Amino acid sequence: xxxxxxxxxxxxxxxxxxxxxxxxxxxxxxxxxxxxxxxxxxxxxxxxxxxxxxxxxxxxxxxxxxxxxxxxxxxxxxxxxxxxxxxxxxxxxxxxxxxxxxxxxxxxxxxxxxxxxxxxxxxxxxxxxxxxxxxxxxxxxxxxxxxxxxxxxxxxxxxxxxxxxxxxxxxxxxxxxxxxxxxxxxxxxxxxxxxxxxxxxxxxxxxxxxxxxxxxxxxxxxxxxxxxxxxxxxxxxxxxxxxxxxxxxxxxxxxxxxxxxxxxxxxxxxxxxxxxxxxxxxxxxxxxxxxxxxxxxxxxxxxxxxxxxxxxxxxxxxxxxxxxxxxxxxxxxxxxxxxxxxxxxxxxxxxxxxxxxxxxxxxxxxxxxxxxxxxxxxxxxxxxxxxxxxxxxxxxxxxxxxxxxxxxxxxxxxxxxxxxxxxxxxxxxxxxxxxxxxxxxxxxxxxxxxxxxxxxxxxxxxxxxxxxxxxxxxxxxxxxxxxxxxxxxxxxxxxxxxxxxxxxxxxxxxxxxxxxxxxxxxxxxxxxxxxxxxxxxxxxxxxxxxxxxxxxxxxxxxxxxxxxxxxxxxxxxxxxxxxxxxxxxxxxxxxxxxxxxxxxxxxxxxxxxxxxxxxxxxxxxxxxxxxxxxxxxxxxxxxxxxxxxxxxxxxxxxxxxxxxxxxxxxxxxxxxxxxxxxxxxxxxxxxxxxxxxxxxxxxxxxxxxxxxxxxxxxxxxxxxxxxxxxxxxxxxxxxxxxxxxxxxxxxxxxxxxxxxxxxxxxxxxxxxxxxxxxxxxxxxxxxxxxxxxxxxxxxxxxxxxxxxxxxxxxxxxxxxxxxxxxxxxxxxxxxxxxxxxxxxxxxxxxxxxxxxxxxxxxxxxxxxxxxxxxxxxxx
Numbered sequence: 100x101x102x103x104x105x106x107x108x109x110x111x112x113x114x115x116x117x118x119x120x121x122x123x124x125x126x127x128x129x130x131x132x133x134x135x136x137x138x139x140x141x142x143x144x145x146x147x148x149x150x151x152x153x154x155x156x157x158x159x160x161x162x163x164x165x166x167x168x169x170x171x172x173x174x175x176x177x178x179x180x181x182x183x184x185x186x187x188x189x190x191x192x193x194x195x196x197x198x199x200x201x202x203x204x205x206x207x208x209x210x211x212x213x214x215x216x217x218x219x220x221x222x223x224x225x226x227x228x229x230x231x232x233x234x235x236x237x238x239x240x241x242x243x244x245x246x247x248x249x250x251x252x253x254x255x256x257x258x259x260x261x262x263x264x265x266x267x268x269x270x271x272x273x274x275x276x277x278x279x280x281x282x283x284x285x286x287x288x289x290x291x292x293x294x295x296x297x298x299x300x301x302x303x304x305x306x307x308x309x310x311x312x313x314x315x316x317x318x319x320x321x322x323x324x325x326x327x328x329x330x331x332x333x334x335x336x337x338x339x340x341x342x343x344x345x346x347x348x349x350x351x352x353x354x355x356x357x358x359x360x361x362x363x364x365x366x367x368x369x370x371x372x373x374x375x376x377x378x379x380x381x382x383x384x385x386x387x388x389x390x391x392x393x394x395x396x397x398x399x400x401x402x403x404x405x406x407x408x409x410x411x412x413x414x415x416x417x418x419x420x421x422x423x424x425x426x427x428x429x430x431x432x433x434x435x436x437x438x439x440x441x442x443x444x445x446x447x448x449x450x451x452x453x454x455x456x457x458x459x460x461x462x463x464x465x466x467x468x469x470x471x472x473x474x475x476x477x478x479x480x481x482x483x484x485x486x487x488x489x490x491x492x493x494x495x496x497x498x499x500x501x502x503x504x505x506x507x508x509x510x511x512x513x514x515x516x517x518x519x520x521x522x523x524x525x526x527x528x529x530x531x532x533x534x535x536x537x538x539x540x541x542x543x544x545x546x547x548x549x550x551x552x553x554x555x556x557x558x559x560x561x562x563x564x565x566x567x568x569x570x571x572x573x574x575x576x577x578x579x580x581x582x583x584x585x586x587x588x589x590x591x592x593x594x595x596x597x598x599x600x601x602x603x604x605x606x607x608x609x610x611x612x613x614x615x616x617x618x619x620x621x622x623x624x625x626x627x628x629x630x631x632x633x634x635x636x637x638x639x640x641x642x643x644x645x646x647x648x649x650x651x652x653x654x655x656x657x658x659x660x661x662x663x664x665x666x667x668x669x670x671x672x673x674x675x676x677x678x679x680x681x682x683x684x685x686x687x688x689x690x691x692x693x694x695x696x697x698x699x700x701x702x703x704x705x706x707x708x709x710x711x712x713x714x715x716x717x718x719x720x721x722x723x724x725x726x727x728x729x730x731x732x733x734x735x736x737x738x739x740x741x742x743x744x745x746x747x748x749x750x751x752x753x754x755x756x757x758x759x760x761x762x763x764x765x766x767x768x769x770x771x772x773x774x775x776x777x778x779x780x781x782x783x784x785x786x787x788x789x790x791x792x793x794x795x796x797x798x799x800x801x802x803x804x805x806x807x808x809x810x811x812x813x814x815x816x817x818x819x820x821x822x823x824x825x826x827x828x829x830x831x832x833x834x835x836x837x838x839x840x841x842x843x844x845x846x847x848x849x850x851x852x853x854x855x856x857x858x859x860x861x862x863x864x865x866x867x868x869x870x871x872x873x874x875x876x877x878x879x880x881x882x883x884x885x886x887x888x889x890x891x892x893x894x895x896x897x898x899x900x901x902x903x904x905x906x907x908x909x910x911x912x913x914x915x916x917x918x919x920x921x922x923x924x925x926x927x928x929x930x931x932x933x934x935x936x937x938x939x940x941x942x943x944x945x946x947x948x949x950x951x952x953x954x955x956x957x958x959x960x961x962x963x964x965x966x967x968x969x970x971x972x973x974x
Contacts, residue, residue: 110551113129114129127144142960143698151542158524159566183516187488190472193220193491199428199494202435205436207571213468219441222475223433227393231393235399248552251420261386263389268389306370310790315359342409348667356371383408385421394671394780408420443458483509488516502787504738537565537568539571680794681794681795690707700825740757767818768820775787802882809877851880856908865881941972
């Protein structure tokens with residue numbers, strides 16, 4: 100049996116065709132009819148069936164660590180919230196939500212806290228990825244309206260990718276961009292990014308600007324458009340306001356373009372080539388993401404880009420517009436229902452007393468919040484100060500993802516009441532929970548999500564909930580009933596919530612608000628189950644949805660005109676110092692997602708990058724005495740990070756890159772958030788996560804090695820560095836320590852029990868040992884210099900054997916599998932194709948990614964490895 104649903108990872112919102120069999124999801128593939136992906140899936144989406152199952156799931160309610168009934172857990176949550184509100188007021192309570200929640204979950208949570216508890220202290224991890232883009236849109240358009248759609252990526256003549264490694268972070272859209280460029284050779288692609296990323300494989304021009312200079316680059320473009328008399332005067336006059344002020348602010352920033360180019364860290368010819376391309380091309384899409392948003396000037400960055408589109412009138416028609424791409428699967432749905440602390444439901448907010456009254460009347464909520472609440476960083480600072488006494492975290496892991504994560508951990512530790520709703524049992528945040536509530540996960544959830552092009556899609560339940568897990572909307576509603584709000588939360592099915600959400604979107608709207616799906620106000624359960632993907636607004640005038648906004652030049656400001664925003668130069672707040680001389684950039688990897696709660700459950704997604712790392716350029720490596728592959732330590736007064744050095748020409752001097760995903764479940768010291776200061780954009784509240792400041796040094800451990808064991812073993816390593824890598828049937832660990840290991844044999848006995856096989860060669864600084872249960876291999880421990888660690892595929896096969904032969908024992912001690920070929924580093928995760936096979940195929944005449952795909956299948960599924968295939972061919 101097949102069922103259609105939606106992927107739970109990034110904001111692309113790909114449709115998924117799930118094949119069900121014998122009570123499990125046997126296989127997934129892309130939904131060929133879904134207009135977001137037309138059958139394509141990236142490696143994360145293609146692995147969805149591999150991350151399911153009950154292992155590691157939170158399966159029962161827990162109170163103070165003890166299993167209790169749902170009734171008792173819900174009673175306790177309601178009682179504690181009511182007591183906290185009675186003693187300290189509604190602002191002593193906070194919710195922290197997630198872009199992984201469905202829209203129906205989000206809606207009920209916001210209705211409870213803003214409408215009935217009476218505080219806006221509710222924020223979401225979407226604050227970390229797109230709140231600056233929201234603020235930029237609202238300042239310019241009067242509404243949080245993404246004007247473009249994915250089809251525009253294929254209809255444009257100039258694609259400007261700003262702060263977006265699309266090839267890795269939104270690979271399905273990158274495939275559409277690649278296809279568009281093949282179809283239209285005249286399509287030009289410009290990448291604006293301090294790093295040379297895989298996305299640059301598509302670029303005709305790469306502007307490797309200095310981090311934190313985005314707004315200056317685009318303000319310079321606005322000034323160029325004006326000085327070269329390229330302004331669309333008719334559009335500006337008829338449909339915009341504030342042009343002169345914006346031009347004045349832009350023109351005053353630099354005395355010349357040469358001065359601007361030097362400030363941005365690029366040469367003048369490159370700058371002018373970009374400006375000429377933008378100005379001479381009618382259909383331009385500016386596609387921007389976290390590199391623009393995650394800045395202390397993120398809102399200004401966004402408006403600087405939008406200003407250029409307004410000045411040229413490049414918005415509201417096919418192939419043109421400023422297009423913010425979100426990172427979260429339902430960041431847009433959360434925005435629709437007021438998921439952020441400064442929003443109300445249905446794209447209303449607290450700036451309007453009329454809107455507050457309207458939502459209050461619709462909900463029949465006399466205690467509705469009257470003002471903005473605390474945004475994410477400030478919220479957890481208020482928890483630590485004791486101003487917030489109770490916090491309910493739903494479906495996210497702030498103890499890893501927020502800046503200054505040690506402060507967040509302290510806050511959770513000290514908070515009198517921490518409630519966590521989650522599907523996973525071992526996140527770092529859940530360790531601080533007084534009450535744990537098991538929530539459904541992907542394959543069990545039933546509701547809607549909205550992707551980055553305003554497309555609402557169904558995420559359908561494929562399997563029954565695991566254990567005692569319940570849907571988030573049900574959990575919240577049951578708590579609300581126990582708090583005395585039963586009538587307002589008497590939902591029996593998510594379609595009822597969706598219908599109410601739709602009705603509110605049209606309530607006293609009359610075209611005054613952008614978000615309107617009022618056509619679904621009377622939706623039935625049958626129609627909801629059959630709902631097809633559709634872009635809002637969806638109204639009587641647009642029953643099949645709306646692909647693009649602002650085609651008529653009408654905006655949602657009081658005047659109906661778009662607003663130019665004067666932007667002035669502001670440097671990043673976390674500037675390097677002599678003690679912290681390096682700029683640290685953070686970001687996502689190709690095959691992992693957020694803090695790995697889901698993607699960390701399948702070995703395939705570790706095959707491309709299996710350790711935390713630090714990327715730096717060759718000059719900085721030489722200056723610091725660092726060599727490729729050695730362990731390095733990043734330091735900041737807030738904490739430390741340890742990862743493997745990756746030396747590359749893709750980094751600018753003085754700048755480092757670290758991935759965001761690793762946490763205390765997978766590595767000893769790899770939470771990048773400990774290094775980031777809690778600096779935020781003053782308008783959006785979004786953290787400055789792309790511009791930290793750190794010191795770097797070689798770790799210089801006394802010994803390094805690795806450990807592999809049966810999956811059920813749970814070893815504890817008192818060492819400086821460890822990283823866990825899940826394998827199919829085993830667990831693999833990289834190990835290193837700055838302390839001497841004088842007696843490794845005794846160390847093994849103390850840690851793992853009886854040692855059955857061992858060999859020590861002090862001259863070679865190597866030690867090898869293994870433990871068996873009967874004749875079956877249980878664990879193996881090896882000490883050897885890094886770089887001599889071989890592929891372990893042969894060893895993993897030994898763990899599957901019921902009885903080790905004498906030859907296998909010899910192989911174990913000699914660290915060689917003999918008959919097992921080393922694949923090299925895995926390049927194609929979809930088909931597990933390693934670099935050795937690819938290089939052999941290239942040497943045999945495969946001189947294109949297509950030829951490699953025909954021979955080895957690499958690059959033929961999600962395509963995100965194609966830039967690396969091309970790099971190997973070029974090498």
